[in-house]
Amino acid sequence: MSCEHADRPRLGSKAAFPGRLGFFGRMRVVLASMWRKASGRYSLIVLAVWILVSLVSRFWTPVPIWTTDGYRIWRAPSRDHLLGTDGTGADILSWLMAGSATNLAISFLAVILSGVLGLLLVMAMVSHRSGVSQTVVVLVDALISLPTVLLALILAVPLGPSIAVVVVACGFGYGLNLARIVRPQALLAAESDYVQSARHSGVGSFRIFCTHLVPNVIPVLCVQLSMSAGTSVLAEAGLTYLGVGVPAGLPSWGHSLTTSVKFINVFPLTVLWPGLVVTMVVVALNLFGDALRDAIDPVANPRLRAAVAAAGRSALRSEEYQEASAQLDDSDHHVDNAIHAGEGGNDVAEY
Amino acid sequence: MRLTDDAPADPILTGKGLTKVYASTGSGMARKAAVDGIDVSLLPGECLAIIGESGSGKTTLSRLLLGQLRPDAGQVAYEGRPVLHGSQAAKALARDSALVFQNPFASLDPRWTIGRSVAEPLLAARRRGSGHLWHRRQDGTGLADQVAKVLSAVQLDPDRLMTAYPSDLSGGQAQRAAIARALIVKPRILLADEPMSAVDVSARVGILHTLQSIMAQSRQQADPSNGMSMIIISHDLGVVQHIADRVMVLVRGKVVEEGPVNAILNHPKQSYTRQLLAAATL
Numbered sequence A: 001m002s003c004e005h006a007d008r009p010r011l012g013s014k015a016a017f018p019g020r021l022g023f024f025g026r027m028r029v030v031l032a033s034m035w036r037k038a039s040g041r042y043s044l045i046v047l048a049v050w051i052l053v054s055l056v057s058r059f060w061t062p063v064p065i066w067t068t069d070g071y072r073i074w075r076a077p078s079r080d081h082l083l084g085t086d087g088t089g090a091d092i093l094s095w096l097m098a099g100s101a102t103n104l105a106i107s108f109l110a111v112i113l114s115g116v117l118g119l120l121l122v123m124a125m126v127s128h129r130s131g132v133s134q135t136v137v138v139l140v141d142a143l144i145s146l147p148t149v150l151l152a153l154i155l156a157v158p159l160g161p162s163i164a165v166v167v168v169a170c171g172f173g174y175g176l177n178l179a180r181i182v183r184p185q186a187l188l189a190a191e192s193d194y195v196q197s198a199r200h201s202g203v204g205s206f207r208i209f210c211t212h213l214v215p216n217v218i219p220v221l222c223v224q225l226s227m228s229a230g231t232s233v234l235a236e237a238g239l240t241y242l243g244v245g246v247p248a249g250l251p252s253w254g255h256s257l258t259t260s261v262k263f264i265n266v267f268p269l270t271v272l273w274p275g276l277v278v279t280m281v282v283v284a285l286n287l288f289g290d291a292l293r294d295a296i297d298p299v300a301n302p303r304l305r306a307a308v309a310a311a312g313r314s315a316l317r318s319e320e321y322q323e324a325s326a327q328l329d330d331s332d333h334h335v336d337n338a339i340h341a342g343e344g345g346n347d348v349a350e351y
Numbered sequence B: 001m002r003l004t005d006d007a008p009a010d011p012i013l014t015g016k017g018l019t020k021v022y023a024s025t026g027s028g029m030a031r032k033a034a035v036d037g038i039d040v041s042l043l044p045g046e047c048l049a050i051i052g053e054s055g056s057g058k059t060t061l062s063r064l065l066l067g068q069l070r071p072d073a074g075q076v077a078y079e080g081r082p083v084l085h086g087s088q089a090a091k092a093l094a095r096d097s098a099l100v101f102q103n104p105f106a107s108l109d110p111r112w113t114i115g116r117s118v119a120e121p122l123l124a125a126r127r128r129g130s131g132h133l134w135h136r137r138q139d140g141t142g143l144a145d146q147v148a149k150v151l152s153a154v155q156l157d158p159d160r161l162m163t164a165y166p167s168d169l170s171g172g173q174a175q176r177a178a179i180a181r182a183l184i185v186k187p188r189i190l191l192a193d194e195p196m197s198a199v200d201v202s203a204r205v206g207i208l209h210t211l212q213s214i215m216a217q218s219r220q221q222a223d224p225s226n227g228m229s230m231i232i233i234s235h236d237l238g239v240v241q242h243i244a245d246r247v248m249v250l251v252r253g254k255v256v257e258e259g260p261v262n263a264i265l266n267h268p269k270q271s272y273t274r275q276l277l278a279a280a281t282l
């Protein structure tokens, strides 16, 4: 063989397999790729501010949220109250800050729930047992017609208005949606030649699902889950307005909207602020999904592919490989030529 | 021709009266067998070519032979043991055989690096060997070395391609990576289903070359009767004449001609085979 690597130095035992960029290395490349686009930058900034404000609001708000002043209600923005005060004289900015933590928790939990539920359903839908898969497909189609609001109203009967109602109603509804949207992609992967090869090699169904199917539906997953996060913010506002969402004592953006929306004709500013926050966050979440899809998918992001290749090369070149790199460079040219000869015209004469 | 008369080896894989009828072929038409009562045998170290036009049942036959499809009639035997669904022989056959598909980009996970794809069967074999179903940290001992070795054997540069993704490869390179993936577990039977049809003409020669060198290497082993056998499927007789020992011509699910490659090439008995020869591209 013209390109034998017989004298390759050996990788240390149990060495990480080259081409496995660590989680943090991968995240750095993904975030950098997202940052390069204006939409990605906007979404990252808004989400970072959201998370930061949620954390800060646990310890500090400009005015303690339970401080009310009966003589200063419906005030316009001022130095003391940057966004003004609401009908009880409470500071609107402080309530919005405190509410961001509630909404963050709701979105996060709804995304987790819908992601887990959706993937479990997809796992059943691509099952080889046609009895299982067909039953689940029909079940999802039937349940998906149940409106989220109706589900929340039903749940509120035993639970009363609570975060759990919003999370479960959203997570359930979006999980079903997710399963329906992801299924064709997952089926495509499940019937692909690479899955057939893996199965022939004796790789188990669960491992195939986790290592082949899930990575190949991640683009759809990114978009759907971030949209679910955005929709859950809107749903929280709607359900709280209906009285089955976040309970009265708990700050949330829906709560801020609900308490002031009745007076929108008189004091439009008090509705404008929470409305603005909700809109900005929902837009950011939708943009985040698109940006994440483009950045996290190695097929779509050449920078990620390049980073993986570089990490692999440096793993190969590290330690024991160091002194041999010059020699490897030599053989690189050698192999290049061999590949070229193999694919190009030289050998054609043989046949 | 390496199949010497002095050592008539037992076939490694045999099929007797293999028949497969798909459930839903055509509307209202009488159901026709995709594979209709075919007898095959594959000797150790032999390269058998299955030739026939599209839809003649080549893929179906090969899947039956590797135990991936259940025959409606007939039986496959691996090393003399009948291959029944879930039997030990079926497991052994799956373990000892590997597949190369027509479209290399469909047979490599687009979101896996080449190195990871190539290593997958080896890791699966190791897991099987160790009896653990799920290793969080898989034993990577010498993995990169083995992947590099097998990539070199198919004339790919391991340092550059191990961490590349399929989308960075040409069709010819991707197909060779797929061959490397099949070879890494040192299969006793390699099934290549139209491995050259989906890549451009200039890359076909390279792939043929690779397959030839693999066969040549396995034949140079100490015990040639233990060498790798290959089933190569093609609709093009010209492609396989350089590599096959024996050729089997399929027409509509039936074998119309079978024999050593030279005999078939020089004295085709069937007019159909003559047409195939005339249409040869390489």
Ligand SMILES: Nc1ncnc2c1ncn2[C@@H]1O[C@H](COP(=O)(O)OP(=O)(O)O)[C@@H](O)[C@H]1O
Residues within 6 Å of the ligand: B022, B023, B024, B025, B034, B052, B053, B054, B055, B056, B057, B058, B059, B060, B061
């Ligand atoms: N999964 C399937 N379901 C129904 N019919 C099939 C299926 N696979 C193949 N066939 C039919 O069986 C016949 C043989 O197909 P195949 O073995 O793929 O032929 P080849 O590989 O020679 O092109 C064709 O007529 C094809 O339409």
Ligand SMILES: [Mg+2]
Residues within 6 Å of the ligand: B058, B059, B060, B193, B194
């Ligand atoms: Mg076919």
